[in-house]
Amino acid sequence: MILLSGNEAIAQGAWEAGATIGVAYPGTPSTETMEVFAKKEGVYAEWCTNEKVAVEVGIGASCGGARVLATMKHVGVNVAADPLFTAAYTGVNGGYVILAADDPGMHSSQNEQDSHYYAAAAHVPVLDPSDSAEALSFTKDAFDISERFDVPVIIRSSVRLSHTKAPVECGERLAYETKPYEKNASKWVMMPAFAKPRRKVQLERIAALEAWVEECSYNQVIEGDGKIGVICAGACYQHVAEALPAASILKLGVTWPLPAKKIAAFADSVEELYVIEEGSEYLTQAVKACGVNLAAPVNGLPADGELSPRVIREAFGLEVPPFKESRTDLPGRPPALCPGCPHRIVFKELSRLRAIVTGDIGCYTLGALAPLSAMDTCVDMGASVSMAHGMELALAGTDHKPVVAVIGDSTFGHSGLSSLISTVYNQGTGTVCILDNRTTAMTGHQGNPFNGVTLQNRPSRELDLEAVVKALGVEDVRVLDPNDLSVVRENLKSATSSDALSVLIFRSPCILLDKKHPAPFAVTDKCTSCGICATIGCPAISLTEGFGAAINHTMCVGCGHCSQYCRFDAIVRG
Amino acid sequence: MKTTTVLLVGVGGQGTISAADILARAIMGAGMQVKISEIHGMSQRGGSVTTVVRFGPEVKSMVSDLGAADVIVSFEVTEALRAIPQLSENGSMIVNAEEIKPLTALTGRVPMPENAEGYLNDMGALLLPANEIALKAGNPKTMNVVLLGALSKRLDIPTEVWEEAISGRVPPKTIEANLAAFHAGREYIASIEA
Numbered sequence: 125m126i127l128l129s130g131n132e133a134i135a136q137g138a139w140e141a142g143a144t145i146g147v148a149y150p151g152t153p154s155t156e157t158m159e160v161f162a163k164k165e166g167v168y169a170e171w172c173t174n175e176k177v178a179v180e181v182g183i184g185a186s187c188g189g190a191r192v193l194a195t196m197k198h199v200g201v202n203v204a205a206d207p208l209f210t211a212a213y214t215g216v217n218g219g220y221v222i223l224a225a226d227d228p229g230m231h232s233s234q235n236e237q238d239s240h241y242y243a244a245a246a247h248v249p250v251l252d253p254s255d256s257a258e259a260l261s262f263t264k265d266a267f268d269i270s271e272r273f274d275v276p277v278i279i280r281s282s283v284r285l286s287h288t289k290a291p292v293e294c295g296e297r298l299a300y301e302t303k304p305y306e307k308n309a310s311k312w313v314m315m316p317a318f319a320k321p322r323r324k325v326q327l328e329r330i331a332a333l334e335a336w337v338e339e340c341s342y343n344q345v346i347e348g349d350g351k352i353g354v355i356c357a358g359a360c361y362q363h364v365a366e367a368l369p370a371a372s373i374l375k376l377g378v379t380w381p382l383p384a385k386k387i388a389a390f391a392d393s394v395e396e397l398y399v400i401e402e403g404s405e406y407l408t409q410a411v412k413a414c415g416v417n418l419a420a421p422v423n424g425l426p427a428d429g430e431l432s433p434r435v436i437r438e439a440f441g442l443e444v445p446p447f448k449e450s451r452t453d454l455p456g457r458p459p460a461l462c463p464g465c466p467h468r469i470v471f472k473e474l475s476r477l478r479a480i481v482t483g484d485i486g487c488y489t490l491g492a493l494a495p496l497s498a499m500d501t502c503v504d505m506g507a508s509v510s511m512a513h514g515m516e517l518a519l520a521g522t523d524h525k526p527v528v529a530v531i532g533d534s535t536f537g538h539s540g541l542s543s544l545i546s547t548v549y550n551q552g553t554g555t556v557c558i559l560d561n562r563t564t565a566m567t568g569h570q571g572n573p574f575n576g577v578t579l580q581n582r583p584s585r586e587l588d589l590e591a592v593v594k595a596l597g598v599e600d601v602r603v604l605d606p607n608d609l610s611v612v613r614e615n616l617k618s619a620t621s622s623d624a625l626s627v628l629i630f631r632s633p634c635i636l637l638d639k640k641h642p643a644p645f646a647v648t649d650k651c652t653s654c655g656i657c658a659t660i661g662c663p664a665i666s667l668t669e670g671f672g673a674a675i676n677h678t679m680c681v682g683c684g685h686c687s688q689y690c691r692f693d694a695i696v697r698g
Numbered sequence: 699m700k701t702t703t704v705l706l707v708g709v710g711g712q713g714t715i716s717a718a719d720i721l722a723r724a725i726m727g728a729g730m731q732v733k734i735s736e737i738h739g740m741s742q743r744g745g746s747v748t749t750v751v752r753f754g755p756e757v758k759s760m761v762s763d764l765g766a767a768d769v770i771v772s773f774e775v776t777e778a779l780r781a782i783p784q785l786s787e788n789g790s791m792i793v794n795a796e797e798i799k800p801l802t803a804l805t806g807r808v809p810m811p812e813n814a815e816g817y818l819n820d821m822g823a824l825l826l827p828a829n830e831i832a833l834k835a836g837n838p839k840t841m842n843v844v845l846l847g848a849l850s851k852r853l854d855i856p857t858e859v860w861e862e863a864i865s866g867r868v869p870p871k872t873i874e875a876n877l878a879a880f881h882a883g884r885e886y887i888a889s890i891e892a
Contacts, residue, residue, distance in 0.1 A: 127722055127734070231737045255733075288760040289722065289734040359760070366701075366758040434763035447765030447783045451817070454780055455808045457709065457800040459745035495805060658805040663744055666804040 128292040130285035130359075133256040134223055135161035136292070137263030138193040141219065142300025144168060145185040147178040149538065150567040151197030152232035153286040154225035158195045159570075162579045166297075171570055171579050174505070174538040175200035179207045179222065186220040186276075187312060189303035191267050195223040198237050199504065203539070208276070209246045210314050213322040215274035215329075217303050219267030224250075225281040228402045229430035232283075234485065234504065236428065238404035243278050243380040247326055249333055250278040250380045251342065252357040256290040262342065262377065264295075273329055273336070280379070282402065284359040284430070334381045342377020343386055345393075352440075353394025355387065355411055356401065360431055364400050367436035379407065384414040391416040400436060403428045461490050463664040464641070464681035466606045466632035467559050469688075470530070471498040472660045473612050474557075479528045479620060480515060484508035484540070486532040487566045487634075488559050495661045499530070506531070506539030513543075513552040526620030529556045533589070534564035534572040541592070547625065548597045555619045556627045559606070560589060561634040569637065593627045606630035609688040635681055643697050644680035645687055647673045650694035657686040657695065701754040704849070705762050707781045708773030709798050710744050713842035716867065717771070718749040720846060723863035725753040728855045735760040744801075746777055769852050771845050774798050775814045778823065791823035792848045794841065824848065824887065831882045837872065840879030847883020851891075857884075 128136060135157050138146070146169035148158035162169035172178035175196040182194040196204060201224045208222070224239035243250035251266055253259040259281070266277040310318045337343065348371045356364045357376040364373060374390040376382070391397045396419040401407040403426070412418060421439035425431070437444050461468055471491035474481050475498040483489055483499035484507060492499035501511055512529035519527065531540045536558050544556065563577075564570040571577030576586035593601050600619065604611050612630070619626035635641075644664075651672035658667040664679035665686055675686070675695070687695035704721065706714045718734050725732040732753040750762045764783050770791045772778035778793040785791060795815060802808045811817075815825060828844040835844070843864060850860050861877060868876045 125726070127719075127726070127732070283737070284735060284760055287736055289719075290757075290760075291726065291731065362758045362760060430761070432761045432763045433759050434766065445763075445765035446787055448785065448821075450783045451779055451811060453809070453811045454776060455800050455803045455810065457744075457746040457776070457780075459710065460801045462744070494802070494807070655805075661801060661805075663801050663804065666799065667806050669806060 125291040125293055127289040128256045128260070129156065129287055129289045130253065130256050130259045130281055131157040131287070132160050133259035133292050134195075134263045134279060134281070135164070135193075136294055137260040138221060138267070139164040139167065140260070140295050140297050141191060141264045141267040142298040143191040143193045143219075143221070143267065144300075144302070145182070145190045145192045146170070146195070147172055147181045147185070147192065148195040149173070149175045149178055149200055150564055150570045151200050151225075152567060153227055153281070153283040154195045154197045154200070154223055155567045155570070157223055157286075158579065161193060169579050171572065173573060175204040176207060179204040179211070182220055182222070183207060183211050183214070186216045186218045187214075188217065188305050190218040191300055192218060192220050193223070194221070196225070197233065198224055198226040198239050199233060199235065201239055201242050203505070205242065205246075208242065208248065211276050212246045212248045213314055213319055213326055214312050215325075216270055216276060217305065219270035220276040221263060221266045221270060221279060222276055223279045223281060225283070225286050227283050229283065234502065236403050238406050239278065239280050240379050240404070240406040243280070244406070244410070247330055248276055248278055248380070249273070249378060250280050252280050252377055252379050253285060254358055254361040254375065255285070256288070256292045258377070259285060260292055260294070273333055275329060280358065282359050288359070330381065334384070337378050337381050337383045338385050340378055340383070343383050344375050344377065345390060346373040346375060348372035350393060351395045353390060353397045355390070355397070355399045355407065357407065360400060360402050363431050363433050363436055367433035368440065380410075382410050382414060387411055387414045388416055400425065400431070402431050458493060459490060460493065460661060460663050461487065462635050463662050463679050464635035464683035464685070466561055466630070466635065467491060468496075468660055468662065468685055469609055469612050470557060470559065470606050470630055471496040473616050474498040474528060474530070477526060477616060477620060479526045480524070482508045482511040482515060482527070482529045484531040484535050486535055488530060488532055491530070493661070495659050505535050506543050509540045509543035509547060509556055512554045512556065513547045513550070516552060516554045527554045528616075528620060529554065531556070531558055532565070533558060533560040533562065533574040534570070537573045537587070544593070544598070544627070545596055553623055553625050555616070556625070558589065558627065558629045560629050560631040562631070563634050563637060565634045565636065569634065589629055593629070598625055598627050600624050600626040601629070602626070603629045603631055606632050607683060607685065609685075635683070642682035644677050644682050645675050645684060645695050645697050646677070647675055648694050648696055650692045652692055652694070654691070656689050656691065660685060660689060662686060701752050701757050703762050703767045704751045705767040705770045705781060705784055706749040706751065706773070707770065707777045708747055709777065710747050712747075712773040714747050714749050714773060717842040717846055718751050720843070720863050720867045721751050721849070723867055724855050724860045725751070727859040727863055730754060731757045733757045733760040746780065748781075769849060771849050773842065773845065775818065776800070776811060778818055779811060779814055782821070790852060791818065791821065792845060792852070793818055793823050793825045794828040794845060795825040796829055826883070826886050828883070831886055832879050835875070835878040835882040837875035837879065840872070840876050843868075843876045843879040844883035847880040848887050850880070850884055851887045
């Protein structure tokens, strides 16, 4: 037995099933799955520019006869929804398994959404492992299910499955032979003439899946005292089993389609039937649609956030252990841009300009927090550029602050590029800042098209960002050093005061990419306690009234951002 | 035997996750079931971090809960205060007596909590200067293993099993330093509880 996280177990299961191709875009809590898969023997794995591309590469690879694993976070499934829905028409050749990793509680996401809805809407079966051991075995079996029913299969995870390590027994790799590719336009060319018959095939498949799911051993009854019956799935099952030890539980391993007969039989075997699920109504509605009556816990389950044994016991009005209230004088500890982060000066200057900043997804979203407070919006990958255009349209003809989009290099590659094409095409104005820190930093420094680093370190090429932007028709494209205050200040000023669309590429590698740093800075007795250095939000700088500023020597990476702001030459190296 | 819940809390970058890994190895070495739950992502950027280790003959849920932690090991004083509601009625706390100010407090926008160590002492928490102990034992980076040494006095896992778990997890060059740190943590507890 070894300890594997749910993500590691999914990678292991895919490898054991003989999958040879892996495709993904990084996103918490899914990222490590593809990183681990990529290190296995005899596999090819790549980061794609976004999840839609990944799922399409996966369809192609499956069509070509290989077993394929695609991984993404829940919001990535939104991006990939288009190919997913039609892949449920074409079906597969080699088995095709897609990981959708949800983030109830929003530990690292902009929303909480339930990927079960996608499975149901696309008519794609979804498996719900409840721990690492099931993550491995379900994933392994999912490839067989995919080929048997000629359909992609979704493995639905959540942060508590993906990021919980538990004991797992690993097995051998199956000797899977890539299936031969045969041209078959009626299966793979989804134009109306062919899609109509495939829709019929899909309906037949749904009936076949509905029959199979009644017998599937993944849907398991755990006998209890028969008074309370609970239907649940995934990691949520673990909370239920602990919170309600006497309950009879129907633990669903397949959550679309549902085993209607099994559910009805289970309902008959218990006095009261409940559905327990996390921040969603999916399972509740789907079980009700099976024609059974559900009871509601006396205090109700929360409609949002994560569950825990205590939360479930409270919902059922059961005794819970006492606890000591927290002190109310505790300072929060939100994450912050690292000392030396090359994004810092850009945000400080945007704040000084009082610009309307449309932001995007990445480390730099932290620029929204005090003291920088330099972001007005953040919605989804690539939205900074498109929202800036929309904002300009609404504010046109008014006396308004400059509108500036801020986006990272990887996010720009993911979907900011298509937004920028649209802005240029529609003669949009404004300023776009691409914070090119040469990596996909937030998720742990993955490669992307603009740094030319690939997942398995295969040779690639760096896409020439400035050439790409120029080729779109942007005339004012500048490549700038974000660590130089005067450069940042002057260029933001000139770009935002012109009517033309400007793209400022601020290029400097993420500070975490290089462990070697120049000598740290220190504060001399010239310090007047003016406090300006504390306004850049560097975790290495502290300010004590009456005593002035101080720099934490072990945290300081010698970037000198603060010294450029000091008007009294009080911050010096060494 | 019920499931035991250990909560490791601290600030991103302090080594809570590797400490949890060592603890889990020791638990498995002692023949018990274990689950470790951790939250990645934003924690890399200096935020509060929490890792939950649950073990026993059988482990179901992987999360901690209000009033549920049998032991809280805090790598930092303010995070120990933040974790108090998680502590069970008969639970114990082991706290590294180090204060790391969050950004808001560094810049004087909010004050640090007053009398944090005194408050923890009054609650019966065990405070130890783990950074200092690690430094004396030979390597300041072994602070997390000093805390595991202290924790080992609260758990029923044989010392040899701990030693094996540490040796199997830390970089080979640092095994000796980490074992020294582990024993220094144990001895510190023994000395104050003697």
